[in-house]
Every structure is written in C-alpha cells, then in structure tokens.
Amino acid sequence: MYVLENGDPQAPPVLLLHGGGVAGWMWRPTLDRLGGAARVIVPDLPGHGNSAGETYRSHAETARALAEVLEERAPRGALVAGFSLGAQLTTLLAATRPDLVTGAVVVSAQARPLRFPGTTLGLLSAAAPLARQRWFARLQAKELFVPAELLDDYVRDSALVSRATLLASVGENIRFTLPAGWSRFENPALVMVGERERTLMRDSARDIHDALPGSRMISVPGCGHGIPLQRPDLFAEILAEQV
Known part of the structure; x- marks a missing residue:
C-alpha cells in the first residue's frame, strides 16, 4: 500500500483515509x-491511486494493513x-485497535446497510466500463465535489479502478x-455529516453518534457528500483542534 507522509516529523500524527473511487x-x-x-x-487504499495494482478485498483486511x-x-x-469508505475504516480501526487510535473523525459514513445490495452491485458491474470514459468521470467528479485543480487526478485514477476493486x-x-467495539472506544470521537446529504447518510451519522457515548456530532451547513473537498478550510481547522 502506497503511503505518503508530510509535515513536521515532530508534530502529532494524523492518518487520513480517503473515500472510494478517489485516492490520497x-x-x-x-x-x-x-x-x-x-x-x-496519507495512504492510497488498495485498488486506488498509487495502490491500484493491489485489489481491494475487504474492510477487515484493509483495516489490518492500516494497523x-x-x-x-x-x-x-494517531488521530x-x-x-x-475511509470513515467506515476509521470506526473499524477504533473498534479493533483502539491502542493505535488517539481520536477518530468520522466523515460521511454509511452505517445502515442497503436492503437489496445485489441489485445495486449488478447495476454497478454493468456500468463499470464507463469509469474509463473521460466524459463519465467528469460527471462523477461533479457529483463528488472534486475541484477543478484535482479533476485530472480523479479522471486518471477512475480509469485505474478495476471491476474487482x-x-x-x-x-x-x-x-x-x-x-461492536465502536461503542467501547474511549478516546475523543467526532462524527460529521453534510446538511444536504441524503437521509440515509444523515441517519447513519446519528446512529454512529448515538452508539458511542461521549462522541460529538456536527452537521455542516451547505455541504453534501464532500465535506473535505467543499470545506477544506473547516476540515483543516477541525483536525488542528483534535491533534
């Protein structure tokens, strides 16, 4: 798994986990x-970006590699x-390796499974070749709030994601x-969700917050499913406060 480090070597460490279909x-x-x-x-998760040569297999396997x-x-x-997808992995790391997680920031994690996942995956499999088309990748980038300066990165890496990943x-x-271990996590935890996200995501954020006594929850005004890209100023400020 490709990992990039930057910043002051003496500063508090922060592990940042990206979402599906993008990269570090x-x-x-x-x-x-x-x-x-x-x-x-900043790792590129398996199957993504500079780690595209390694197929994504499961959250459990990826969490072990991140540990x-x-x-x-x-x-x-580290915080x-x-x-x-990276937020789901954050809860899994906090639940299984709390000794390595000094705090958790969970941004836009789905925590309620879909009722008919097979149907969704069937449609996704049929549409997978479209990811290699630049026009389709550009449409997807807009939905994900990818800014213009990162568009080329998104288009390039979309074409690298295999059907298996x-x-x-x-x-x-x-x-x-x-x-199960999430409810026993004892270090600080912040749950974030965009005010304009789907009901499923807002309900999931509430579930994650309610499952962990002492956690905090923030609904970010004006944001959809893309808080770090829509409000990087706010997100950086929150990280700086947490470390």
Whole structure:
C-alpha cells in the first residue's frame, strides 16, 4: 500500500483515509491549509491511486494493513480521520485497535446497510466500463465535489479502478454495519455529516453518534457528500483542534 507522509516529523500524527473511487490526493486542499500542525500519513487504499495494482478485498483486511502502517509510523497512536469508505475504516480501526487510535473523525459514513445490495452491485458491474470514459468521470467528479485543480487526478485514477476493486469496495460500503467495539472506544470521537446529504447518510451519522457515548456530532451547513473537498478550510481547522 502506497503511503505518503508530510509535515513536521515532530508534530502529532494524523492518518487520513480517503473515500472510494478517489485516492490520497483528495486531502491536498486540507493539507495546504493544515500547514505544520500535524505529521500527516496519507495512504492510497488498495485498488486506488498509487495502490491500484493491489485489489481491494475487504474492510477487515484493509483495516489490518492500516494497523500495520500505524505500528510502523505512529506506534503510540494517531488521530484517524476518514471520509465515506475511509470513515467506515476509521470506526473499524477504533473498534479493533483502539491502542493505535488517539481520536477518530468520522466523515460521511454509511452505517445502515442497503436492503437489496445485489441489485445495486449488478447495476454497478454493468456500468463499470464507463469509469474509463473521460466524459463519465467528469460527471462523477461533479457529483463528488472534486475541484477543478484535482479533476485530472480523479479522471486518471477512475480509469485505474478495476471491476474487482469497485465491486468489493462498494459491496463492503453498502453492507456496512458498525463494529461492536465502536461503542467501547474511549478516546475523543467526532462524527460529521453534510446538511444536504441524503437521509440515509444523515441517519447513519446519528446512529454512529448515538452508539458511542461521549462522541460529538456536527452537521455542516451547505455541504453534501464532500465535506473535505467543499470545506477544506473547516476540515483543516477541525483536525488542528483534535491533534
């Protein structure tokens, strides 16, 4: 798994986990605003970006690999912040390896499984070749609030995502339920959701917050499913406050 580090080596470590279909580059606007407040660890998850050669298989396998990254690069633990698919992985890491997670920021995680995942995955499989078409990738980028300066990164990496990775990562995403250990996580946790996200996402945020006593929840005005890209200034400010 490709991992990029930047920032002051002596600063508190932060692990940033991107969403499905994008890669570590999605954090660039946040990093520009975060400055030297943190030592940032940014992996490209399996099947994505510079890790596209390795197929995404499961959340559980990916969480174990991320724990190994933390054991090597932040053995005393790190603040873990994740978006969408990365937010699900954040809750899983906090639940299974709380010794490595000093705090959790969970952004736009789905926590209620879809009723008919097979239908969704069947449609997705049929549409998978479209991801290699530039016009389709540009349409998807708009839906994900990818800014103009990151559009080329999105179009390039969309074409690299294999059908196997797409089906496995989306399948894990739409079947996801909160891990049992999440309710026992004792370090600070913040749950974020866009005010304009789908009802499913807003309800999921409430479920995640309600499942963990002492957690905080923020609904971000004017945002859809893309808080770190729509409001990188706010997101960087929140990370700086958490470390």
